[in-house]
Amino acid sequence: MKINNKNIDYTIALVGQPNSGKSTLFNVLADIKVSTSNFSGTSVQVSQTVLTYGGLNLLLVDLPGTYSLNSAFEYEKITFDYLINSQIDLIINVVDASLLTRSLELTVELSEIGKQMLVALNMYDEAINQGIDIDGQKLSDVLGTDVVTTMAIFGKGVKELMDKAVQNLRDKSRRPSKFLFTSNIERSISSIEDDIEPYLNGQNEFSRLFAIKAIENPELLNIKMNSQLKEKMKIIEKELIQDRNQDVFEIISYERHHIAMKLSKQISKFKDSRKKPIKQKFDELLLHPFFGYFFLLGALFIYFFLIFIVGDTISGLVETPLLKLTELYEPLAASSPFLWYSLNGAFMGVMGVFGIVLPYFLPLIFLTSVYEETGYTSRIAFLLDGLFHKIGLHGKSIVPFILGFGCTVPALYASRIIESKRDRMITGILLTFIPCSARIAVIFALAAAFTGPLWAMVVFAFVLLIISISGKALSKVLTKPLGLILEIPNLKLPSLKISLEKTWGKLKEFMKEAVVFLMFGSILLGWFEYFHLGAYIDSIFAPVLNNLLDLPIELGSTLVFGFLRKELIIVMATQALGVTTLSALPMTVEQIIVFVIFVTLYFPCLATFIVMTKEFGWKTSVFSAVFSIAVATISALLFKIFLAI
Amino acid sequence: MNDSKYKLIEAPIEERLKIIEIVAGKDAKQRLYALGIHIGDEIIKLSNTKWRPQLIQNLSNGSSKVAIGRGLSEKIYVTKSQLNEN
Numbered sequence: 100m101k102i103n104n105k106n107i108d109y110t111i112a113l114v115g116q117p118n119s120g121k122s123t124l125f126n127v128l129a130d131i132k133v134s135t136s137n138f139s140g141t142s143v144q145v146s147q148t149v150l151t152y153g154g155l156n157l158l159l160v161d162l163p164g165t166y167s168l169n170s171a172f173e174y175e176k177i178t179f180d181y182l183i184n185s186q187i188d189l190i191i192n193v194v195d196a197s198l199l200t201r202s203l204e205l206t207v208e209l210s211e212i213g214k215q216m217l218v219a220l221n222m223y224d225e226a227i228n229q230g231i232d233i234d235g236q237k238l239s240d241v242l243g244t245d246v247v248t249t250m251a252i253f254g255k256g257v258k259e260l261m262d263k264a265v266q267n268l269r270d271k272s273r274r275p276s277k278f279l280f281t282s283n284i285e286r287s288i289s290s291i292e293d294d295i296e297p298y299l300n301g302q303n304e305f306s307r308l309f310a311i312k313a314i315e316n317p318e319l320l321n322i323k324m325n326s327q328l329k330e331k332m333k334i335i336e337k338e339l340i341q342d343r344n345q346d347v348f349e350i351i352s353y354e355r356h357h358i359a360m361k362l363s364k365q366i367s368k369f370k371d372s373r374k375k376p377i378k379q380k381f382d383e384l385l386l387h388p389f390f391g392y393f394f395l396l397g398a399l400f401i402y403f404f405l406i407f408i409v410g411d412t413i414s415g416l417v418e419t420p421l422l423k424l425t426e427l428y429e430p431l432a433a434s435s436p437f438l439w440y441s442l443n444g445a446f447m448g449v450m451g452v453f454g455i456v457l458p459y460f461l462p463l464i465f466l467t468s469v470y471e472e473t474g475y476t477s478r479i480a481f482l483l484d485g486l487f488h489k490i491g492l493h494g495k496s497i498v499p500f501i502l503g504f505g506c507t508v509p510a511l512y513a514s515r516i517i518e519s520k521r522d523r524m525i526t527g528i529l530l531t532f533i534p535c536s537a538r539i540a541v542i543f544a545l546a547a548a549f550t551g552p553l554w555a556m557v558v559f560a561f562v563l564l565i566i567s568i569s570g571k572a573l574s575k576v577l578t579k580p581l582g583l584i585l586e587i588p589n590l591k592l593p594s595l596k597i598s599l600e601k602t603w604g605k606l607k608e609f610m611k612e613a614v615v616f617l618m619f620g621s622i623l624l625g626w627f628e629y630f631h632l633g634a635y636i637d638s639i640f641a642p643v644l645n646n647l648l649d650l651p652i653e654l655g656s657t658l659v660f661g662f663l664r665k666e667l668i669i670v671m672a673t674q675a676l677g678v679t680t681l682s683a684l685p686m687t688v689e690q691i692i693v694f695v696i697f698v699t700l701y702f703p704c705l706a707t708f709i710v711m712t713k714e715f716g717w718k719t720s721v722f723s724a725v726f727s728i729a730v731a732t733i734s735a736l737l738f739k740i741f742l743a744i
Numbered sequence: 745m746n747d748s749k750y751k752l753i754e755a756p757i758e759e760r761l762k763i764i765e766i767v768a769g770k771d772a773k774q775r776l777y778a779l780g781i782h783i784g785d786e787i788i789k790l791s792n793t794k795w796r797p798q799l800i801q802n803l804s805n806g807s808s809k810v811a812i813g814r815g816l817s818e819k820i821y822v823t824k825s826q827l828n829e830n
Contacts, residue, residue, distance in 0.1 A: 118808075166775075166778035166779055166780075167777070197806075198806065200780065200805030200807070201780035201802075201805045204780060231806070346773075348770065348773075348774065353777075353782060356777070356780070360805065363805070369806065386791065386809075388791065388796065477811075480811075481796065481797060481799070481811045482796065484796060485795035485797075485814075488814075493813075582768070582812070582815045583811060583812065583813030584772065584775045584776060584810065584811075584812055584813070585810065585811040586811075587799070587809035587810065588808050
């Protein structure tokens with residue numbers, strides 16, 4: 100169902116720092132709706148739902164978690180852009196009560212927007228356990244907003260929160276307190292508020308916010324200031340730097356930090372407990388320089404074992420009955436072959452989704468969600484950061500890397516846990532080199548028939564070498580990454596319900612976006628086959644395959660069909676070379692090794708290309724395809740030369 | 745009182761430390777500030793393993809643990825807090 104704006108009375112945005120329980124609250128709220136439609140927003144990170152509460156139709160928007168509105172990360176900027184460009188009637192600021200002081204820095208920053216605001220003091224139980232005693236009424240008084248204590252994971256306080264939200268929306272009179280900076284900053288803000296008005300597109304309520312951001316982080320506003328204002332800004336910047344001996348963005352950040360500290364002192368008491376909670380002791384073990392790695396091995400083993408076992412079982416269960424369906428259109432092969440090739444193409448696309456990708460994708464997204472909920476993903480990144488640093492990446496790349504041995508597609512999705520766009524892109528490009536289960540099958544089948552297992556090991560070792568060299572090379576070319584600054588959130592018990600809901604959301608997104616493309620791509624390849632384009636394809640690849648690598652010319656079209664499904668390569672190769680068994684292939688052991696190296700390293704498959712385009716844009720996917728083919732060609736050539744010697 | 749100035753990477757563990765200088769670039773500073781880490785804050789370093797990032801906890805704002813890469817830990821200067829002697 101499409102959301103009709105006419106039916107929406109008010110829009111509420113949920114804003115909070117990462118791990119504040121914001122998405123949990125969103126899911127709980129989405130559950131209390133009367134009439135609803137869950138759908139993905141304009142961005143993958145924005146979830147929306149419509150709920151009817153207190154007689155009002157409310158559009159609830161879950162914005163990406165952000166520590167500050169001045170974030171250096173792309174996906175966190177979405178929150179600021181949404182807040183100033185969309186019609187929002189109420190902000191619900193989700194505050195992690197156990198991290199009160201730090202969370203209040205964002206609250207102070209949000210109050211600068213000047214919109215109606217409501218504070219959900221979430222994880223209140225956690226705060227009590229940590230000895231933090233918060234006076235909610237006092238906080239409400241100083242913030243000038245209603246404050247509701249919640250424990251979203253148990254659904255506690257959620258009804259009260261919605262009651263207050265409706266009350267605020269109806270009343271419309273409450274605005275958050277204005278927290279003043281020191282006098283010289285306030286003077287600077289006032290002096291440009293009028294000048295900034297032409298850039299507000301009529302939203303004059305944002306004049307203070309825009310004036311503050313123009314001083315501390317003008318790039319965020321995306322406006323072209325006139326020369327007069329630019330000159331004024333330069334003078335302000337010079338004066339503030341002279342006065343405080345700090346950059347302007349630092350000056351304002353320090354002011355907010357102090358305001359938040361002062362607020363926190365005013366409204367909370369801390370009772371220091373000498374006794375370490377069990378959770379903290381357990382966390383010390385998880386992060387221990389020695390024992391931490393035992394837990395890590397165990398956690399990774401459970402993760403991948405479950406994904407492979409569950410994936411393999413579902414794949415086995417689904418593939419056989421699905422393949423039986425081909426019998427339904429088999430008669431068409433003789434009567435109308437064009438239709439048969441089209442249908443078969445579409446069917447192979449569907450098979451790819453339900454038989455290969457989904458069986459691994461489902462347990463992957465569920466388990467990733469569980470691990471993320473507990474806070475263990477950040478601990479994995481911390482433990483493995485040193486190792487990944489050697490190839491120019493950070494520890495978070497481990498999860499997609501190991502998943503790549505199953506299937507590249509879910510591995511690409513798993514790369515979303517990496518915040519930095521640069522690191523995500525390098526991880527995505529390197530993922531194409533990791534042999535997925537289909538390529539592993541090809542390696543082992545050909546190795547078993549021709550070379551023996553030792554060569555299979557050589558291939559794997561070579562792939563690791565290629566990944567290290569490519570990673571190092573790519574990280575040298577792309578801008579230097581920001582050093583690792585990673586929050587290790589407090590450990591939490593995962594909620595099965597929330598993890599299942601998240602899995603369902605991601606599954607729908609995948610089905611909507613990837614399946615159609617895969618089907619059309621497969622139909623296209625079916626037509627290639629129908630029109631006997633194989634010979635043309637062979638001739639296109641001949642200069643590389645035949646002249647350079649000394650491989651049979653007929654393998655050209657095999658590689659193109661391998662782009663659809665890599666495990667088809669074995670069948671296609673035997674068909675193309677006119678033999679019935681693999682061991683009868685008219686190729687030497689050297690040719691087989693060169694072929695295996697090429698097949699392992701060249702771009703995985705159509706599904707990977709489509710998902711990579713969706714996740715990183717077409718420029719990256721085209722670059723990755725060209726890069727991988729170049730690496731595959733050079734590597735195969737090196738092996739050919741080496742084997743000849 | 746101890747006035748010795750250390751790079752975070754060289755600072756002792758399990759002692760109250762005060763951040764006195766951050767000489768990193770704008771993006772890194774912004775990220776640190778967003779995570780509630782500022783000059784003047786009292787922190788405790790929890791681990792000092794050679795092959796891993798530095799693990800700290802901000803005591804001034806009771807924040808959660810933060811891992812800071814080894815490169816960046818060379819650019820953050822700390823001193824032992826006077827509260828250690830109280």
